[in-house]
Amino acid sequence: MSQTITRLFDNYSDATTAVRDLEALGIDHSDISIVANNAHGHHGTDDHDGVNDDGDVTRGTTTGALLGGAGGLLAGLGLLAIPGLGPIVAAGWLAATAAGAGIGAVGGAATGGLVGALKNAGHTDEEANVYSEGVRRGGTLVSAKVPDDQEAQAEAVLVRNSAVDATTRGDAYRQSGWASFDDGAPAYTSEQIDRERAGYATATPAERY
Numbered sequence: 001m002s003q004t005i006t007r008l009f010d011n012y013s014d015a016t017t018a019v020r021d022l023e024a025l026g027i028d029h030s031d032i033s034i035v036a037n038n039a040h041g042h043h044g045t046d047d048h049d050g051v052n053d054d055g056d057v058t059r060g061t062t063t064g065a066l067l068g069g070a071g072g073l074l075a076g077l078g079l080l081a082i083p084g085l086g087p088i089v090a091a092g093w094l095a096a097t098a099a100g101a102g103i104g105a106v107g108g109a110a111t112g113g114l115v116g117a118l119k120n121a122g123h124t125d126e127e128a129n130v131y132s133e134g135v136r137r138g139g140t141l142v143s144a145k146v147p148d149d150q151e152a153q154a155e156a157v158l159v160r161n162s163a164v165d166a167t168t169r170g171d172a173y174r175q176s177g178w179a180s181f182d183d184g185a186p187a188y189t190s191e192q193i194d195r196e197r198a199g200y201a202t203a204t205p206a207e208r209y
Contacts (some may be wrong), residue, residue: 002031003151004121006143007163008134010200012036015140018161019073022144025153029073033092035114036140038079039190041087082113085135086187094121094143115181118143130170132181138193139164164200 009015015034022032076091082098090098097117114135118128121143135141142163146154188196 001148002145003148004123004143004145005151005154005158006118006121006123006127006131006141007158007165008131008169009140009142009161009163010138010197011162012042012140014162015142016074018142018158018163021157021161022142022146022154023072025150025157027144027146027150027154029076030093031145032073033090033094033143034073034077034140035085035088035090035095035098035135035143036077037085037135037138037188037193038087038089039138039188039193084132084181084183084185084187085114088135092143093145094118094141097121113183114141115183124166126170127166129181130166130173133173133178134164134169136181136185137188137196 007018009018015036019032019034023029073091077089078091078095080088080090080095080099082088082090094114094117097120098114114132115128118131119125123131131141142158144154
């Protein structure tokens with residue numbers, strides 16, 4: 001049996017370190033997904049290629065060049081557009097499901113973009129909405145399917161790399177009047193994201209997780 005564990009990261013660098021640490025644990029890169037906001041254009045500006053018929057995210061040349069010699073999951077990052085999130089880079093099964101490609105019979109369960117993909121993976125409605133909103137606000141999502149006997153180790157990898165869980169971040173969002181993810185709302189601009197991150201940068205570890 002396996003479990004799906006997902007966490008939000010305020011900083012892309014923390015998320016990519018977590019991905020590499022999960023791969024070092026022996027979690028196959030095909031079982032890991034990453035979805036990162038690209039409002040700042042740091043990960044390439046080519047027109048997104050989308051997801052092919054096999055459910056694989058295809059990447060533009062600029063993204064591939066920026067990644068250089070990156071291996072594993074990170075070598076497959078591609079530019080993608082998902083409603084409500086603005087420009088993102090993504091790789092893995094979660095991104096393919098959110099984009100509605102290569103998912104066969106489960107397509108109907110994933111029609112809600114990233115929210116639907118997370119719920120289809122076993123997350124609660126609350127978790128799916130908070131994590132999707134987190135990406136909209138500039139965050140990076142890492143999700144992994146891990147064997148039961150490696151769940152604790154994988155959770156520890158995410159926590160030590162400054163992961164934020166849904167309960168903590170959801171409470172923070174609701175303090176400003178947020179209720180749920182709205183894929184019709186405008187995506188955050190780079191300036192809005194910078195202001196958001198500045199507020200979380202001063203949080204203590206206990207406040208983050």
